[in-house]
């Protein structure tokens with residue numbers, strides 16, 4: 262029987278729970294004010310959230326704007342900084358220094374393939390990112406994507422953030438409860454009652470109070486209390502393709518309060534994984550994500566210590582997080598939708614977790630009314646769209662490992678044919694004779710587009726067997742674009758403040 266959705270309960274108050282609450286409540290403000298919809302978020306006062314220094318995707322500024330949060334408030338409360346992409350250090354070789362960048366800037370779709378053809382045939386003296394992206398030089402120089410003369414959420418370059426996830430959840434909580442009418446219940450869910458149909462009927466709290474709802478959003482973290490433990494939806498493993506299953510993380514204070522803050526995530530390859538280095542305003546978040554089938558925690562600690570040139574017996578607290586790579590067989594089942602870690606998790610290379618939260622919550626917000634009419638149809642569409650997205654994210658992350666010439670077992674095992682998803686192998690064969698283009702990634706809201714594949718593919722040193730020349734009608738346009746890059750680069754290098762300088766001037 263179809264039920265109107267008048268009450269949505271979100272279980273979990275991490276970034277996923279509060280982002281979902283904010284996105285849903287902002288979209289349905291009118292109904293909340295009229296009393297036609299209520300949104301409640303239940304979180305345990307005892308079960309902690311996952312809070313590592315985190316990177317977002319460039320969708321986040323628009324999400325925050327839509328929810329109605331001031332960028333200045335966000336920057337100052339979450340110790341946030343601007344992120345313009347990622348820099349991959351030493352991913353090519355074990356014993357020879359190398360690096361490439363993946364800037365967020367996207368070359369316009371119509372010319373993206375043509376530009377790659379031009380670069381390959383006529384411009385390979387410079388790296389692909391340097392030849393095609395102005396943002397690459399801003400990243401290398403550690404500059405901000407804008408000046409303080411631009412308004413909130415405006416910038417010269419596409420950007421995301423580095424943020425403190427714990428502070429972020431607290432900011433979202435305050436905003437959702439005081440401005441958007443979200444009800445906050447601080448209590449632990451002790452058990453769950455089902456209807457005969459198998460739908461969830463109510464959550465029973467530790468004090469025996471019961472909370473009923475028409476739709477439940479499971480944001481309870483890795484365990485997936487509703488979708489997994491209660492409704493029995495299993496996971497599809499991704500560990501045959503992506504081997505990282507553990508992370509040791511540490512928060513590192515700045516030696517000097519004016520220390521430079523990179524405007525990208527630094528990802529430095531290691532023997533059995535890679536180390537992320539994220540600069541917030543008050544500290545760095547650093548972690549070694551690795552495969553414990555190829556290494557162990559002691560070795561991971563040693564690698565982190567060597568990277569940080571410090572000894573942990575000093576004052577730093579190291580956290581050890583184990584995870585299994587994979588995603589749910591279904592994200593929406595009965596009257597329950599899983600968003601965040603309960604939906605799945607794969608290693609944080611390219612920071613795809615929060616963007617999937619934003620996309621899932623936005624889909625839910627946009628389809629809430631249809632779900633009241635025909636939940637089965639929305640459930641099927643949601644599951645189809647997000648299975649596609651998770652598979653594409655896995656393929657994109659795998660691409661980073663494939664072209665490395667590193668010699669350690671972890672890297673060699675990553676190249677084994679049976680670990681490469683079929684679709685990615687098929688595309689790699691295609692890209693032997695043409696660049697990645699939009700037609701390879703045809704769906705609306707693709708998490709990683711052809712431009713991202715080009716940065717990683719050519720940054721990793723992929724050399725196609727044959728690359729056609731660009732179409733003659735684009736040559737003039739591409740040369741003009743190159744001149745623009747050269748001309749604007751000097752001006753921007755002189756005119757843009759450093760990442761730290763901009764944030765300091767904004768939040769003072």
Ligand SMILES: Cc1cc2nc3c(=O)[nH]c(=O)nc-3n(C[C@H](O)[C@H](O)[C@H](O)COP(=O)(O)OP(=O)(O)OC[C@H]3O[C@@H](n4cnc5c(N)ncnc54)[C@H](O)[C@@H]3O)c2cc1C
Nearest residue numbers: 273274275277305310311316450481482601602609614615
């Ligand atoms: C090592 C690592 C690095 C990461 N890096 C990035 C990154 O760079 N970029 C990115 O986008 N993402 C990253 N992520 C993922 C990101 O941390 C999560 O996607 C994000 O924090 C959302 O988590 P969550 O809200 O789903 O779960 P959690 O933060 O675990 O929150 C779960 C919530 O559920 C509540 N809960 C659980 N059980 C109960 C119960 N019985 N009753 C009541 N409440 C309950 C808890 O109290 C908590 O509030 C990383 C994750 C890891 C592990």
